[in-house]
Amino acid sequence: MRARPPLFTIALIVCEIVTYLRLDPGGKLPPLLFDADAYSPRALVQGHLRLLATSTLLTYNIFMVVSICLSLLFAVGTYEVIAGHLRAIALSIVAAVLGPALVSAGLGLLVLMGSTWAETRLGTLDIGSSALIACCSGGVAGIARNKWFTTGLVLFLVGGLIVHHRIADWEHLLIFPVGLGLGRWWGRARQRATAPLRRRVTQLGGFGALVAIGLLGCAWIFPAAAVQYGANGVALSPQRVVDTFYPTPSLGGQRRVLILLPPGYDSTHNHYPVVELLHGYPGRPDDMFSLGQLQNTALESGVAPFIAVIPDGNGPQHTDSWFANIPSQKMGTAATNDLRPWMAKNFRINSSWSYAGLSSGGFAAAYLPLVDTRPVHAVCGLSGYYTAYSVPFPHGTSQAVRNVDSPIAHLGRAPHTVFLAYGRGDTRTAGEAARYSAALRRAGRQVTVVGYPGDHAWSVWRPAFAACFRTILPASGH
Structure with a gap:
C-alpha cells in the first residue's frame, strides 16, 4: 500500500x-x-x-x-x-x-x-x-x-x-x-x-x-502596489504608514496615532497639508484603513497629496470620548494643541490643517476648531452631530454648559470651507446636517452638503471621504 x-x-x-x-x-x-x-x-x-x-x-x-x-x-x-x-x-x-x-x-x-x-x-x-x-x-x-x-x-x-x-x-x-x-x-x-x-x-x-x-x-x-510618478516622470516612493505614539501633556503620558504619508514623501523634500481623521465609536484608528480604505481614497484623481493623521479617540477615563474636553479628560486638547506641534516637529507639513470625521468623529471635526489655537483650513463632517448633547459630561451637566461645546453655537470659529455628508436613510444626522449647513451659510461659510444612499454605515462614509478630500484639497487643475 x-x-x-x-x-x-x-x-x-x-x-x-x-x-x-x-x-x-x-x-x-x-x-x-x-x-x-x-x-x-x-x-x-x-x-x-x-x-x-x-x-x-x-x-x-x-x-x-x-x-x-x-x-x-x-x-x-x-x-x-x-x-x-x-x-x-x-x-x-x-x-x-x-x-x-x-x-x-x-x-x-x-x-x-x-x-x-x-x-x-x-x-x-x-x-x-x-x-x-x-x-x-x-x-x-x-x-x-x-x-x-x-x-x-x-x-x-x-x-x-x-x-x-x-x-x-x-x-x-x-x-x-x-x-x-x-x-x-x-x-x-x-x-x-x-x-x-x-x-x-x-x-x-x-x-x-x-x-x-x-x-x-x-x-x-494582493496586487502589486501601483507606482506613482511625479510631474518630472520620476517614480515616487510608495505610501507609508507610521504607527507610533505622541506626547499628550494635557492627558499625561502618550497617545497612539497612525500617520499615512503620501507617495513621494520619502523621495522628495516637499511639505504637505494635513487632514486629521477622527473615528467614531466604537472604533479605532485602524478602521480608516480596514473599513475606510484610506490608502486607496487618498490616491484618487483630483486630490492633492496630503498627510493623513489618525489619533486614537478612545479616552483613558471615558472610552466614548467624542474627542471632547470634559473635566475628567482633555481629549480635545490632546487631538489639537498637543498633536499639531509634535507633527510640525517630526514631519514635513505646511500650514494647512483640516479635520474630517464620521459619526461622533463628525462632531469632533466641527468641534476641534473651537479648541485649536491655530488656524484650520477646512472641516468635513460625515454623519456627524453638531450639538454636544451626547458628549460624556458628568451626570447632571446643564444644557447651557453643553451648548458651550456645541459647534452650531460657535459659527464664528468654523473655517471658511465645510463639507457635510449623510446617509439618506439616517434621518437623525440628515437633520443635523441640514440645520448646521443652514446656520453656516448664514454666517458666510462655503458649505457643500451631499446625501448618499444608505444609513449610518461605511457604505456612506467611503465615498463621502473621497468627496471630502476632493472638496477641501483639490489637485492642481481641478
Whole structure:
C-alpha cells in the first residue's frame, strides 16, 4: 500500500511563503497591509468577505512564516495523509470561513448583551492559517478517537488562550470541535494499491496546477502596489504608514496615532497639508484603513497629496470620548494643541490643517476648531452631530454648559470651507446636517452638503471621504 503525499498542504505552504515574499521580502510587513487586508468581525459585518481569504495567507514576520508553515505541515498535512486530498481541502474551506464567522457571532451576541469589551474587539484583526490548523488538528483527533490525544490537543489550545488571550485563541477553541466532529463523520480515505506511473504523473500535474492556482490567487488578492510618478516622470516612493505614539501633556503620558504619508514623501523634500481623521465609536484608528480604505481614497484623481493623521479617540477615563474636553479628560486638547506641534516637529507639513470625521468623529471635526489655537483650513463632517448633547459630561451637566461645546453655537470659529455628508436613510444626522449647513451659510461659510444612499454605515462614509478630500484639497487643475 502506498503513502498519500500531502499535495494540498504543500501547495498551501507554497502560497503562504510566496505571499510573504511578494509583499515584503525579508522584512516585517507594515501595518497598512493588515489594516487593508486582514480580517476583523466588523469588516465581515460590513460585507468584506474577501478578507476571509486574505487573512489566511497573511503572515507578520519570518518567525510567523516558519511557525505557520510547520504547523500546517503537522496538522493539515497529517489530516490529508490520513483522510485524503478532497477531505483536507473541504475541511480547510470550512475552517477558513466558519472560524471567523463563529468569533463574529460570539462577539455580536455579547454586544447585544451590552458588553463594552466585545464592542472594542469588533475591529480586532486576525491573520494566518490558525483556524485551518486548529480545525485539521480536530480532524486528526476525530479519526484517531484517542481520548488522551484529544485531551492533549484541547489543553494545548486552552494554554494558548491563557497565555495570549487573543481573539484567534478563541477561534481555535470554537473551530476545533467542528474539525473533531467532521473528522469522525468523514473518517479515513480508503487505501489504494500503488499507483501506476501514469497516475503518478497525473498527480504531479495536479499538484502543479494547485500551486499555479494558489500563486494566481496571491497575485489577485494582493496586487502589486501601483507606482506613482511625479510631474518630472520620476517614480515616487510608495505610501507609508507610521504607527507610533505622541506626547499628550494635557492627558499625561502618550497617545497612539497612525500617520499615512503620501507617495513621494520619502523621495522628495516637499511639505504637505494635513487632514486629521477622527473615528467614531466604537472604533479605532485602524478602521480608516480596514473599513475606510484610506490608502486607496487618498490616491484618487483630483486630490492633492496630503498627510493623513489618525489619533486614537478612545479616552483613558471615558472610552466614548467624542474627542471632547470634559473635566475628567482633555481629549480635545490632546487631538489639537498637543498633536499639531509634535507633527510640525517630526514631519514635513505646511500650514494647512483640516479635520474630517464620521459619526461622533463628525462632531469632533466641527468641534476641534473651537479648541485649536491655530488656524484650520477646512472641516468635513460625515454623519456627524453638531450639538454636544451626547458628549460624556458628568451626570447632571446643564444644557447651557453643553451648548458651550456645541459647534452650531460657535459659527464664528468654523473655517471658511465645510463639507457635510449623510446617509439618506439616517434621518437623525440628515437633520443635523441640514440645520448646521443652514446656520453656516448664514454666517458666510462655503458649505457643500451631499446625501448618499444608505444609513449610518461605511457604505456612506467611503465615498463621502473621497468627496471630502476632493472638496477641501483639490489637485492642481481641478
